[in-house]
Amino acid sequence: APATGVVILVAVLVAFITQLGSELSLLSYFTISPFDIVGNRIRFYPLSEVLNRGEYWRLLSPAFLHFSVMHIVFNTLWVWDVGRRLEKILGSLVWSLGVAIIAIVSNVVQYQFTGNPLFGGLSGVVYGIIGFAWLMPVLIPRWPMIISKPLMIFFMVWLAIGYTQLPEMIGLGRIANTAHTIGLGVGLGLAVLYWLISRFTSLKKI
Numbered sequence: 483a484p485a486t487g488v489v490i491l492v493a494v495l496v497a498f499i500t501q502l503g504s505e506l507s508l509l510s511y512f513t514i515s516p517f518d519i520v521g522n523r524i525r526f527y528p529l530s531e532v533l534n535r536g537e538y539w540r541l542l543s544p545a546f547l548h549f550s551v552m553h554i555v556f557n558t559l560w561v562w563d564v565g566r567r568l569e570k571i572l573g574s575l576v577w578s579l580g581v582a583i584i585a586i587v588s589n590v591v592q593y594q595f596t597g598n599p600l601f602g603g604l605s606g607v608v609y610g611i612i613g614f615a616w617l618m619p620v621l622i623p624r625w626p627m628i629i630s631k632p633l634m635i636f637f638m639v640w641l642a643i644g645y646t647q648l649p650e651m652i653g654l655g656r657i658a659n660t661a662h663t664i665g666l667g668v669g670l671g672l673a674v675l676y677w678l679i680s681r682f683t684s685l686k687k688i
Contacts, residue, residue, distance in 0.1 A: 483565065483566035483567075483569040483570060483574075484569075484574055485569055485574040485577055485578045485581075486561060486562060486565040486566040486569050486577070487566075489561060489565070489581060489604070489607075490558045490561060490562060492546050493545075493546045493548065493554060493557070493558055493561075493604055494554070494558070496512060496543075496546040496547060496548075497546075497547075497548045497554050500512065500547065502548060502549055502550060502551070502553075502554075503547060503548070503549040503602070506519065509547070511543075512540075512543040512544065512546065512547050512602070513526075513540065513543075513544060513547070513599040513600065513601075513602070514529070514532065514540045514541065514543075514544050514589055514590075514593045514599050514601075515527045515528075515529070515531075515532050515540065515593070515599040516532075516537070516540075517599055517600075524600070526599045529590065529593060529594065541586045541589060541590060542582060542585050542586055542589070544585075544589045544592075544599075544601060544602040544603075545585035545588075545589060545602065545603065545604050545606065545607055546602070546604070547601075547602025547603060548602065548603055548604075549602070549603075553603055554603075557603055557604035557605055557607075557608055558604065560608045560612070561604055561607065561608060561611070564608075564611050564612055564615055564628060564629070565577070565581070565611055567615075567626075567628050568611055568614065568615055568628070571625075571626070572676075580610075580611075580614070580669075580672050581607055581610075581611070583668060583672065584606060584607050584610030584611070584665050584668045584669055584672070585604075585606060585607050585610075585665075587664060587665075587668050588606030588607075588610070588660075588661040588662075588664040588665040588668065589606070589661065591660060591661070591664045592606075592658050592660045592661040592664070595660045596658075596660065601658040601661065602658075603658065603661075605657075605658070605661065605662050605665070606658075606661035606662055606664065606665030607665060608665070609637065609641070609662045609663075609665040609666040609669065610665040610666060610668050610669030610672070611669060612629055612633075612634070612637055612666070612669065613665075613666045613667070613668075613669030613670040613673065614669040614670070614672055614673045614676075615628040615629045616628075616629040616634050617669075617670050617673040617674070618673050618676070618677070621673060621674070621677040622677060622680070641659070641662055641663065641666070644657040644659035644662060645659055
């Protein structure tokens with residue numbers, strides 16, 4: 483699963499470079515918008531200005547930002563556990579394209595919804611690939627089951643908890659839950675799209 487390994491490696495390197503987000507000058511290269519701290523205020527740009535500047539990598543790069551050891555360990559373990567199995571089934575190219583779509587859409591919606599560029603993490607991707615892996619056996623019975631029903635329930639409960647103050651109360655910080663929810667939705671949508679393409683391809687062969 484080389485593509486899965488690359489995603490994890492990039493996340494670890496970015497975490498090291500940015501010192502888990504504490505190096506603000508370096509962090510600014512990976513956030514969805516560049517920013518400056520002026521006094522006690524943060525100055526950043528709307529997404530249209532970011533695109534006009536040609537900084538298209540920023541649509542993807544927030545997925546590789548992490549702000550604590552627990553944050554990156556949790557995300558990379560799930561990317562490895564679920565992602566490598568999906569990559570073996572889908573192939574590296576299709577898997578990478580799916581991850582990029584999930585990350586970009588969840589990043590953009592998170593930014594547009596909150597108006598704050600200081601977010602990041604592979605959690606949106608995690609929810610996306612989990613949603614994809616859970617729905618595929620429902621659509622295609624012969625598809626191997628990667629996500630069990632209890633595990634899916636766990637992730638849905640954690641998603642709901644993310645909308646409460648509990649994560650901040652236990653020291654996990656504020657969760658970019660919009661990215662999680664959108665990532666899940668995109669993953670489910672990609673599963674339906676993959677199923678439709680598979681059916682169309684099968685019909686053409688008959």
